[in-house]
Amino acid sequence: MKRIISVFMACLLSCFLxxxxxxxxxxxxxxxxxxxNEASSSDWDVHEAxxxxxxxxxxxxxxxxxxxxxxxxxxxxxQDTYIYIRYYxxxxxxxxxxxSLTSSGAFSFSRPSDYASxxxxxxxxxxxxxPDKGTYNFKLKIAPNNAGTDNWTKVYYHYNRVSxxxxxxxxxxxxxxxxxxxxxxxxxxxVVDVNPSQNLTFTFNADSFLLPAxxxxxxxxxxSFAVSYPDTEPxxxxxxxxxxxEATAENTATIAQNTSYLINGMNNVAETLEEIVxxxxxxxxxxxxxxxNIMHKEQIANDDKNTNQITQNATQNAQDIIDNADENxxxxxxxxxxxxxxxxxxxxxxxxxxxxxxxxxxxxxYEWFSDRFGFLSFPLDLxxxxxxxxxxxSEVDCILTLPSFSISGYELWEDMSFNxxxxxxxxxxxxxxxxxxxxxxYLIMSFVHLCERKYDEVMMN
Amino acid sequence: xxxxxVMNLFASALKLIFGWISLPSLPADVETVIDQLFQYMASGMxxxxxxxxxSLVKLMLPFVLVVANFDKVYKLVMYVLRKIPFLGIE
Numbered sequence: 001m002k003r004i005i006s007v008f009m010a011c012l013l014s015c016f017l018x019x020x021x022x023x024x025x026x027x028x029x030x031x032x033x034x035x036x037n038e039a040s041s042s043d044w045d046v047h048e049a050x051x052x053x054x055x056x057x058x059x060x061x062x063x064x065x066x067x068x069x070x071x072x073x074x075x076x077x078x079q080d081t082y083i084y085i086r087y088y089x090x091x092x093x094x095x096x097x098x099x100s101l102t103s104s105g106a107f108s109f110s111r112p113s114d115y116a117s118x119x120x121x122x123x124x125x126x127x128x129x130x131p132d133k134g135t136y137n138f139k140l141k142i143a144p145n146n147a148g149t150d151n152w153t154k155v156y157y158h159y160n161r162v163s164x165x166x167x168x169x170x171x172x173x174x175x176x177x178x179x180x181x182x183x184x185x186x187x188x189x190x191v192v193d194v195n196p197s198q199n200l201t202f203t204f205n206a207d208s209f210l211l212p213a214x215x216x217x218x219x220x221x222x223x224s225f226a227v228s229y230p231d232t233e234p235x236x237x238x239x240x241x242x243x244x245x246e247a248t249a250e251n252t253a254t255i256a257q258n259t260s261y262l263i264n265g266m267n268n269v270a271e272t273l274e275e276i277v278x279x280x281x282x283x284x285x286x287x288x289x290x291x292x293n294i295m296h297k298e299q300i301a302n303d304d305k306n307t308n309q310i311t312q313n314a315t316q317n318a319q320d321i322i323d324n325a326d327e328n329x330x331x332x333x334x335x336x337x338x339x340x341x342x343x344x345x346x347x348x349x350x351x352x353x354x355x356x357x358x359x360x361x362x363x364x365x366y367e368w369f370s371d372r373f374g375f376l377s378f379p380l381d382l383x384x385x386x387x388x389x390x391x392x393x394s395e396v397d398c399i400l401t402l403p404s405f406s407i408s409g410y411e412l413w414e415d416m417s418f419n420x421x422x423x424x425x426x427x428x429x430x431x432x433x434x435x436x437x438x439x440x441x442y443l444i445m446s447f448v449h450l451c452e453r454k455y456d457e458v459m460m461n
Numbered sequence: 462x463x464x465x466x467v468m469n470l471f472a473s474a475l476k477l478i479f480g481w482i483s484l485p486s487l488p489a490d491v492e493t494v495i496d497q498l499f500q501y502m503a504s505g506m507x508x509x510x511x512x513x514x515x516s517l518v519k520l521m522l523p524f525v526l527v528v529a530n531f532d533k534v535y536k537l538v539m540y541v542l543r544k545i546p547f548l549g550i551e
Contacts, residue, residue, distance in 0.1 A: 349462055350462050350463055351462075351463055351464060352464065353464050353465045353468070357465060361468060361469075361472065364472070365472055365475070368476060369479070372479055372480075372482050372483060372484070373479075373482065373484050374483075374484030374485045374486040374487070375484060375485065375486055375487040376484055378487045378492075382495070385499055386499075389499065389502060389503055389506060390506070391519075396503050396504070396506060396507040397507050398504060398507035398508040398511055399504055399507070400504075401504070420508065420511070421507060421511060424511060432511065432512075435512045436512065436513060436514045439512055439513050439514065440513075440514045440517050443513070443517060443518070443521060444517075444521075447521055447524065447525060447528070450525065450528055450529065451528050454528050454529070454531040454532070455531075457531075457532065458531055458532050458535050
């Protein structure tokens with residue numbers, strides 16, 4: 001039973017696929033190629049199959065093109081330039097994918113897997129793909145190797161970002177005088193105001209576009225920016241080729257372009273003149289400053305010299321005044337000190353004798369009394385010698401003297417002396433220190449005992 | 462100058478008073494013996510002070526003299542203080 005059902009379904013599917021395929025091959029231009037956004041997913045497989053068959057049939061060489069597009073040379077290396085195909089996926093969501101673009105302008109697209117229907121082709125020229133700021137005669141040409149569409153319906157160009165309307169289609173400034181060859185090629189010529197800070201975007205809309213299901217949609221892209229000279233392409237300059245009305249229109253456009261160039265040139269000249277005037281004004285101001293300095297150079301030098309002289313004189317005068325004040329102060333101070341010292345020294349010399357006076361005075365009296373009193377002054381001499389003996393006893397060494405001894409005129413030994421102090425300090429210094437320490441302690445204790453005894457004697461009496 | 466004058470005046474007065482006295486000096490032999498005695502005493506003092514700290518002895522000697530005569534010093538001081546009426550010391 002299953003086999004019978006499988007064979008029946010296979011036959012039915014074959015009928016659905018084969019019949020439209022033969023129909024599209026017979027009349028490819030009559031096939032509906034636009035996939036609406038409202039297409040239901042239920043009949044999607046059938047339409048996709050039909051599209052694939054049509055795509056296979058529409059890929060054909062362009063050797064039979066009968067309306068060739070104007071030719072011109074690229075003025076750009078396609079740096080920062082991109083080409084996109086924007087489409088709807090199977091769920092109806094708008095998407096885009098970028099094609100490969102070489103530096104010679106050759107582009108190529110492979111069909112994305114979720115591709116459902118075509119929106120437009122978009123060429124974006126970024127800031128690095130544009131020339132310097134200004135007004136340019138712009139040309140763009142898409143020359144595909146295999147036709148994607150036979151009729152481009154609308155062309156727009158935009159500055160900066162691409163705007164879109166509510167239905168997702170691009171909007172901008174529409175170009176109505178574009179040229180197409182009927183086999184996918186399209187040529188656009190317009191005047192653009194280049195501002196490198198903005199992207200320049202061109203979109204190409206078509207009612208139907210056949211993107212090959214296998215292989216690529218490829219071709220060449222041409223872009224030209226021309227500034228100051230009018231377009232001299234032969235298709236515009238040759239009146240025998242182009243119809244009169246089109247020539248008139250192109251002449252009008254050329255005049256408009258020339259007018260635009262003139263206005264642009266006049267603006268440039270005006271800006272240049274403003275810059276020149278500003279430069280001349282600055283130069284005159286600088287020249288005036290220099291002349292003023294030169295004219296007043298001598299006066300300024302004299303003023304500086306006088307100022308320096310005045311400053312130097314003022315400084316010198318102030319220093320002189322300060323020196324004089326210091327000198328006067330020193331003199332007054334010295335005079336006061338001299339007077340004070342004079343008074344003090346006078347009073348001192350009046351009441352206090354000199355240091356040598358007393359010694360000379362008492363020595364004189366002592367000598368006089370010794371001469372007068374003779375032997376009576378001897379006890380006084382003894383007392384003085386005794387005091388000297390006690391006061392200088394620490395400086396007197398203990399010298400043991402052994403007198404000489406002789407019998408009957410025969411001397412047994414001579415007078416001998418022995419310095420006990422040197423001997424003990426040399427060999428028994430530690431013993432002397434110990435003895436002196438003990439005796440010092442004993443003296444102090446005796447003194448304390450004396451103090452106690454005297455206190456008792458006086459106070460207890 | 463004043464003090465010097467006074468002291469010179471005092472010395473002149475002494476010389477004027479005792480100027481008429483003229484006694485003979487001590488015989489030389491006696492002076493020699495006494496000098497020899499003092500020489501031996503100096504040696505003895507040197508021996509004694511080998512065993513004493515002389516600096517301490519010299520320092521303590523004035524205090525010992527004062528303390529030993531403390532009763533006399535006390536009487537002298539009290540005598541002076543009693544002469545001062547407002548102190549009221551009897």
